[in-house]
Amino acid sequence: MEVEVTISLVLICCTAFFIAGCIDSIAGGGGLITMPILLLVGLPAHHCLGTAKLASCLGSASALWTFWRKGQVIKKAVLLGVITSYLGAAIGSGTTLLISNDQMTLIMIFMLPIGLLLSLFCGSLTLTDAPLPKTGLWWRISVIGIVVGFYEGFFGPAAGSFFLIGIHLLLKAGLVKASGTAKAFNIAGNLGAVTTFASAGTVLYTLAIPCAIASILGNRLGASFAVKVGPKLVRSVLYVVLVLLLASLIIRFV
Numbered sequence: 001m002e003v004e005v006t007i008s009l010v011l012i013c014c015t016a017f018f019i020a021g022c023i024d025s026i027a028g029g030g031g032l033i034t035m036p037i038l039l040l041v042g043l044p045a046h047h048c049l050g051t052a053k054l055a056s057c058l059g060s061a062s063a064l065w066t067f068w069r070k071g072q073v074i075k076k077a078v079l080l081g082v083i084t085s086y087l088g089a090a091i092g093s094g095t096t097l098l099i100s101n102d103q104m105t106l107i108m109i110f111m112l113p114i115g116l117l118l119s120l121f122c123g124s125l126t127l128t129d130a131p132l133p134k135t136g137l138w139w140r141i142s143v144i145g146i147v148v149g150f151y152e153g154f155f156g157p158a159a160g161s162f163f164l165i166g167i168h169l170l171l172k173a174g175l176v177k178a179s180g181t182a183k184a185f186n187i188a189g190n191l192g193a194v195t196t197f198a199s200a201g202t203v204l205y206t207l208a209i210p211c212a213i214a215s216i217l218g219n220r221l222g223a224s225f226a227v228k229v230g231p232k233l234v235r236s237v238l239y240v241v242l243v244l245l246l247a248s249l250i251i252r253f254v
Helices: 007-026 031-040 045-069 075-096 101-123 137-154 159-171 175-199 205-229 231-253
Strands: none
Touching (some): 007 045, 031 045, 045 075, 045 101, 045 175, 045 205, 075 137, 101 231, 137 159, 137 175
16 A cells, blocks of 8 residues: 655654654653554554554664663563564564554554553552562563563554563563663564564655654653653643544544
């Protein structure tokens, strides 16, 4: 299916990814903004997923580099986590390709409130440091990668938060190390999904690349204002915007 990428489409989507990048760097949940925007501008569901995954993958790479340089990544968990997250996302994205665009659009609309509720839950948790488990480390990492990776490939919004919570609950990592390690898992999941969607021709590179640049800029700006603004205010704005976007999607597609 051919999708025309116009200048106005690029500008709208870049603005959305820039704002989402700011939100993501401060409070998480930026995908809850970008996914409905891509649907509203008329992209088919599979193109929304493929394009968003590539943009998100490139946008998160700069954050991972910062965490890695500061030693805030559980390096012992990265290799297996990356492999299992990639495989889980490839399976999840492959599953979406078995579903028609119209059906997938409806599934995505009805999954957005679920992503919102789970994001609310994740945002209320306080993460503290604890030593890595001495037993069962490899199966714990594999469960996180496969389960959350599948969700990442099938849908995606708030997957970064789910990786973070999974790493905390199963690997006993604190907030910063869980965040840094989650970035590696999340990027691998996005790559797994991108590989599958690219093979199906549902990645719009002419849109994904500028959106990725906008996401990187938004992440950098958001990080610089994180302390001044605070996550609670950003999350409140995110949820208000999401409700409005959901209402627009329901009116248009349901």
